[in-house]
Amino acid sequence: MVNVKGKWALITGASRGLGYLSAVFMAKLGCNLVLHSRTEEHCAKVLSEVKSxxxxxYVVTAELSDxxxxxxxxxxxxxxxxKLDIILNNAGLQIAYRKDYLATPASDYDISFRINTTAPMMICYHFLPQMKERGFGRIVNTTSGIDLEPEQAGYSAAKAALNKVTRDLGKNYEGTDVTLSLTDPGWCRTDLGGxxxxxxxxxxxxxxxxxxFIDDKKCGRIFSAQEFTGMTLEEAVARAEKQAGVY
Known part of the structure; x- marks a missing residue:
């Protein structure tokens, strides 16, 4: 299992919800943090907490649709x-729930793909060369298990695309100490989940x-977070490393 003490992790959407909880979790293990939100003010609480x-x-800002x-x-x-060692692309946007799904506007796809697919992949592309050069990196992209719901087409299509490009890209890093995986948090009571x-x-x-934290040099797996609920980190990593690859 990877020891994250002294390493640097970027967490997008760190000001609330799962990003906030992840930041505190990593800080308790001694991991230094780059906390992303749209404004510095949004991250003031989590920044203070992890520093304590x-x-x-420190905080970085960006509107992920831009x-x-x-x-x-x-x-x-x-x-x-x-020098980033770990990236958790946690931030995402559920644009709308369209009961009249045949009237879904094109903008749903445009906005959803920019925030949920393009932005995290641009972050991956930027930092992967550095990780490869240093011989270590962990990228975790947050996906969704939403399926067979045309009411959420923009969001679910964008997450399906993220799965595809993450797995495809990960194939080129299989067997190295730079790994790419996906995580599905499940339907949680966050601002996004409701x-x-x-x-x-x-x-x-x-x-x-x-x-x-996985240390088996495998890429492309989707880890369903709810399957690890109640486990210690060590138990969860051991179970994750037994999960078969996707290729």
Missing amino acids: LGVDA MEQVDRMCRTIDEKGT PKAPNSPESALPGILVGA
């Missing part, structure tokens, strides 16, 4: 001299983070 746990941390802002955020991290979701946000831990 004794790790280094690729110029995404690129600027990545370059800011470079300019600060931070109050009627059956699972608490806390139930997604440690499952949403196992991809950061």
Whole structure:
């Protein structure tokens, strides 16, 4: 299992929900953090909390629908001299639930793909060369298990695309110490999931983070976080490493 103490992790959407919980979880293990949100103010609470746990941390901002802002955020991290070891592309947007799904506007796809597919992949493309050069990296992209629901077509299609490009890209890193995986948190009571979701946000831990700790040089797997609920991190990683690959 990977020891993250002293490593640097970028968590997108770190100001609330699963991103917030992930940041605190990683900080308790000694991992330094780059916390992303749309504004610095949104991350003030989580920044204070993780720093109180004794790790280094700072905030970067970007509207993920704007690729110029995404690129600027990545370059800011470079300019600060931070060498990212771990990326959790957690931020996402559920654009709408369309009861009249045959009237789904094209904008649903455009916005959903920019935030849920293109932005996380631009982050991957930017930092993967550095990870490869240093010989270590863990990227975890957050997906969704939504299926057979045309009411959520823009969101589910964007997440399906993220699955595809993550798996395809991961194939080229199979067998190295740079791994790419996907995590499905399940339907949780977050701002995105809504109050009627059956699972608490806390139930997604440690499952949403196992991809950061696996040490078996395999890529492309989708880890369903709810399958790890109630486990210790060590138990969760051991189970994750037994999961068959997807190729």
